[in-house]
Amino acid sequence: MKDITASMFCYQCQETAKGTGCTKVGVCGKNPTVAALQDLLVYVTKGIAEVVVKGNVDAAEISNINKEVITSLFITITNANFDEAAIENQINKMIGIRNELARKVNISNPHDSVTFEVSNREEMLEKAKNVGVLSTENEDVRSLRELNIYGLKGMAAYAEHALNIGLEDNSVYEYTYKALSKTLDDSLSVDELVALTLETGEYGVKAMALLDNANTSKYGNPEITTVNIGTRNNPAILISGHDLTDLEQLLEQTKGTGVDVYTHGEMLPAHYYPAFKKYDNFVGNYGNAWWQQTTEFVTFNGPILFTTNCIVPPKSEEVRNRIFTTGASGYPGCQHIVADKDGKKDFSAIIEMAKTLPAPQEIESGSIVGGFAHNQVIELADQVVDAVKTGAIKKFFVMGGCDGRMKGRSYYTEFAEKLPKDTVILTAGCAKYRYNKLNLGDINGIPRVLDAGQCNDSYSLAVIALRLKEVFGLEDINELPIVYNIAWYEQKAVIVLLALLYLGVKNIHLGPTLPGFLSANVANVLVENFGISGIGAVDEDLAKFLG
Numbered sequence: 001m002k003d004i005t006a007s008m009f010c011y012q013c014q015e016t017a018k019g020t021g022c023t024k025v026g027v028c029g030k031n032p033t034v035a036a037l038q039d040l041l042v043y044v045t046k047g048i049a050e051v052v053v054k055g056n057v058d059a060a061e062i063s064n065i066n067k068e069v070i071t072s073l074f075i076t077i078t079n080a081n082f083d084e085a086a087i088e089n090q091i092n093k094m095i096g097i098r099n100e101l102a103r104k105v106n107i108s109n110p111h112d113s114v115t116f117e118v119s120n121r122e123e124m125l126e127k128a129k130n131v132g133v134l135s136t137e138n139e140d141v142r143s144l145r146e147l148n149i150y151g152l153k154g155m156a157a158y159a160e161h162a163l164n165i166g167l168e169d170n171s172v173y174e175y176t177y178k179a180l181s182k183t184l185d186d187s188l189s190v191d192e193l194v195a196l197t198l199e200t201g202e203y204g205v206k207a208m209a210l211l212d213n214a215n216t217s218k219y220g221n222p223e224i225t226t227v228n229i230g231t232r233n234n235p236a237i238l239i240s241g242h243d244l245t246d247l248e249q250l251l252e253q254t255k256g257t258g259v260d261v262y263t264h265g266e267m268l269p270a271h272y273y274p275a276f277k278k279y280d281n282f283v284g285n286y287g288n289a290w291w292q293q294t295t296e297f298v299t300f301n302g303p304i305l306f307t308t309n310c311i312v313p314p315k316s317e318e319v320r321n322r323i324f325t326t327g328a329s330g331y332p333g334c335q336h337i338v339a340d341k342d343g344k345k346d347f348s349a350i351i352e353m354a355k356t357l358p359a360p361q362e363i364e365s366g367s368i369v370g371g372f373a374h375n376q377v378i379e380l381a382d383q384v385v386d387a388v389k390t391g392a393i394k395k396f397f398v399m400g401g402c403d404g405r406m407k408g409r410s411y412y413t414e415f416a417e418k419l420p421k422d423t424v425i426l427t428a429g430c431a432k433y434r435y436n437k438l439n440l441g442d443i444n445g446i447p448r449v450l451d452a453g454q455c456n457d458s459y460s461l462a463v464i465a466l467r468l469k470e471v472f473g474l475e476d477i478n479e480l481p482i483v484y485n486i487a488w489y490e491q492k493a494v495i496v497l498l499a500l501l502y503l504g505v506k507n508i509h510l511g512p513t514l515p516g517f518l519s520a521n522v523a524n525v526l527v528e529n530f531g532i533s534g535i536g537a538v539d540e541d542l543a544k545f546l547g
Helices: 032-054 063-075 084-105 121-128 139-165 170-182 190-219 244-254 265-272 274-278 290-300 348-355 374-379 381-389 407-418 430-434 455-471 491-502 520-530 538-546
Strands: 225-228 236-240 260-264 282-285 304-306 323-326 335-337 367-370 395-398 423-427 449-451 482-487 509-511
Touching: 032 063, 032 084, 032 121, 032 170, 063 084, 063 139, 063 170, 084 121, 139 170, 139 190, 139 244, 139 455, 139 491, 139 520, 170 190, 190 244, 190 274, 190 455, 190 491, 190 520, 225 265, 225 282, 236 244, 236 265, 236 290, 236 348, 244 260, 244 265, 244 274, 244 348, 260 265, 260 290, 265 274, 265 282, 265 290, 265 367, 290 304, 335 348, 374 381, 374 455, 381 455, 395 538, 407 430, 407 482, 407 509, 407 538, 423 455, 430 482, 455 491, 482 491, 482 538
Parallel strands: 236 260, 236 304, 260 282, 304 323, 323 335, 395 423, 395 482, 423 449, 482 509
Antiparallel strands: 225 367
């Protein structure tokens, strides 16, 4: 067993130190205090789950608790919240919620997660030493527990976005409680935990479908859209993250102010929704994937609003002073904007700051095309099917997922460049920034890069695959001419992976490295049962995939 007295231990993201775990400070930038507080926050959510499950509490009757649980899980996602005070406050809030619920339900033989108490940060940090990842001694059990927890974190993010729009599914909450409770159950076998993993994938599909329905019912179905990547000479606000309700409120509040709004990173696909096209100050997308913000925020000049992850600790105080956070995100020294009881947020401080600052410095010009979510692609189904039948399209490559800082991620750019011209890339998530600005051309008018949207829009890629399976009259989704070569970084990518496994997709290639939280035995189970594998050299992989 690894030493649980280490200053911290975290291996939930792809960039974890040495591929095994961060033990001194997170590669993401979080310090040991933040890591410990996040561990304890997850632990208290498990305690609430214990009370709900063992007390037979109906999730439909505790809506306020449901929201706090998914927010708590969301806070612990990689690069979402670095604010020690905010996490400490959330722990105290969750302990209060837990205690009130436990008094009403009064379960027998409660787990320590239900009964522990801490009165200050020092006690929190001491308690966290014994409840973190390494507190599970069996490496395989630990691996499967964490795989499920990381999937639940990703699912919580999608559930929160849907809830912000007004849609929820109590079965998603019920499953979250059930799965969290099972991660405390020492009687479960490895086989039972593997089965739980697939069940997590099943509810991941439900959560993504819920969010897809929420987004499209409010903002319309994404449509093919050309997005400007240059700038105008107006003061501006940059909005990053995933939450479309925050963008909507910002656009409403900036109307007629002379302040432009640009998207960054995962917010790019907002341009594809019809509802946002009515705002003439919604100018375009600035920059690239999340990890390049350390340079791009400098040249943007104006304020930045983080609606979710991915925050990279800013290198200068000048940039930090221009960063605002909201929702589950947070960073020390940055102003955090809280919604009122009706979900309304006051962005006036951001707007007023923007008016005092220079316009963004242009770092590139031109445009990119996206908007190929499932509804749009299905409208093109006849054209796509005809291209496949005539041999114009030989194969589809699903290259969704996340981008990151590792030099090895240049693999995905080279891979896209070397793909034969009779292949099409289906993508969603910020992985697309590795190739969405390449001039890869089209096939009979169909662009060779079809961008479905954010990471949660990987659901669209699954819907497209299932529809093609139906059109071609196939029995098995794996008979389609589709190769899955997916990049991953954090926990929203984990729930996407588990969702694909639940849907029966096999032979997924995952890179640039396999997750550090997979023990050797658990990795073998995924290889043997689902054909999961890593990536190699580009030319070798292309030969294998095209052979």
